[in-house]
Amino acid sequence: xxxxxxxxxxxxxxxxxxxxxxxxxxxxxxxxxxxxxxxxxxxxxxxxxxxxxxxxxxxxxxxxxxxxxxxxxxxxxxxxxxxxxxxxxxxxxxxxxxxxxxxxxxxxxxxxxxxxxxxxxxxxxxxxxxxxxxxxxxxxxxxxxxxxxxxxxxxxxxxxxxxxxxxxxxxxxxxxxxxxxxxxxxxxxxxxxxxxxxxxxxxxxxxxxxxxxxxxxxxxxxxxxxxxxxxxxxxxxxxxxxxxxxxxxxxxxxxxxxxxxxxxxxxxxxxxxxxxxxxxxxxxxxxxxxxxxxxxxxxxxxxxxxxxxxxxxxxxxxxxxxxxxxxxxxxxxxxxxxxxxxxxxxxxxxxxxxxxxxx
Numbered sequence: 445x446x447x448x449x450x451x452x453x454x455x456x457x458x459x460x461x462x463x464x465x466x467x468x469x470x471x472x473x474x475x476x477x478x479x480x481x482x483x484x485x486x487x488x489x490x491x492x493x494x495x496x497x498x499x500x501x502x503x504x505x506x507x508x509x510x511x512x513x514x515x516x517x518x519x520x521x522x523x524x525x526x527x528x529x530x531x532x533x534x535x536x537x538x539x540x541x542x543x544x545x546x547x548x549x550x551x552x553x554x555x556x557x558x559x560x561x562x563x564x565x566x567x568x569x570x571x572x573x574x575x576x577x578x579x580x581x582x583x584x585x586x587x588x589x590x591x592x593x594x595x596x597x598x599x600x601x602x603x604x605x606x607x608x609x610x611x612x613x614x615x616x617x618x619x620x621x622x623x624x625x626x627x628x629x630x631x632x633x634x635x636x637x638x639x640x641x642x643x644x645x646x647x648x649x650x651x652x653x654x655x656x657x658x659x660x661x662x663x664x665x666x667x668x669x670x671x672x673x674x675x676x677x678x679x680x681x682x683x684x685x686x687x688x689x690x691x692x693x694x695x696x697x698x699x700x701x702x703x704x705x706x707x708x709x710x711x712x713x714x715x716x717x718x719x720x721x722x723x724x725x726x727x728x729x730x731x732x733x734x735x736x737x738x739x740x741x742x743x744x745x746x747x748x749x750x751x752x753x754x755x756x757x758x759x760x761x762x763x764x765x766x767x768x769x770x771x772x773x774x775x776x777x778x779x780x781x782x783x784x785x786x787x788x789x790x791x792x793x794x795x796x797x798x799x800x801x802x803x
Contacts, residue, residue, distance in 0.1 A: 494547075523563070528682065
């Protein structure tokens with residue numbers, strides 16, 4: 445009886461592994477097939493929201509659900525796959541024709557998620573630089589260390605003094621390594637000991653699963669192992685390319701309305717489950733004092749999946765609200781507001797106690 449039970453457990457595990465393998469290849473196919481600009485809600489006459497979805501791993505699959513709950517047309521702009529431009533500025537410049545082709549004249553409404561949020565911000569800055577009007581910039585869970593003055597100062601000094609001579613790949617690599625290590629140290633400062641253990645355990649599980657998928661002792665054809673290796677290699681290359689672009693991006697202030705949707709923060713701005721110091725949206729107030737910080741449910745990944753409805757509700761209100769509403773959104777005034785930005789209380793959704801912690 446025990447032997448039959450163990451055999452059933454092994455068969456269930458093999459079935460689960462086969463399904464996960466198909467899902468990984470399906471995700472890769474979705475990313476390969478994503479258009480530069482995907483349109484949603486075109487029946488509305490409202491101005492569109494250009495949203496840089498930033499999902500180079502899954503092809504922006506979450507956008508259909510998120511856009512369905514927004515009151516305006518949404519044009520989802522895809523990240524770059526092959527080749528990946530070396531800088532956030534180059535990524536934004538390459539997507540400007542798609543924006544101008546869909547909407548020749550402003551004012552523009554631009555948003556983005558994760559790395560796409562940085563590209564969205566830079567695209568807005570480039571549009572303003574061209575003399576075009578940008579109504580609002582909506583950043584969802586953006587990398588936020590880049591907005592800190594200390595980070596931008598270190599980045600400028602590193603780019604200037606870390607290596608002499610012309611701008612070369614070797615020089616850029618040294619800057620990337622330095623800023624990447626700084627980012628890791630900054631993230632460690634935000635973790636409690638229990639959080640750190642959770643992150644380390646998760647990373648170990650992911651590495652062990654990757655090694656197991658490439659193990660020739662498993663009952664798999666050599667062609668399947670080679671295909672798995674190709675998917676893993678490509679993912680690591682894309683991750684490295686995007687980390688290099690993000691770590692070396694120093695944003696400049698813009699005069700447009702800026703709303704930052706942060707995860708892992710409670711209504712009072714205190715860190716909660718899923719908090720990651722590298723994505724603390726309050727840092728954007730150091731760059732743009734007019735920035736409004738909005739806490740949304742979930743962590744960096746679940747905010748666009750499990751909590752997509754909460755995020756859509758926050759985006760809807762931010763799209764409807766004007767600067768006069770945001771001016772009175774914060775409960776505090778004075779130096780503290782200037783330091784961390786106002787809190788847009790009406791769109792706060794409760795952060796679940798058991799939100800998934802990610803590394």
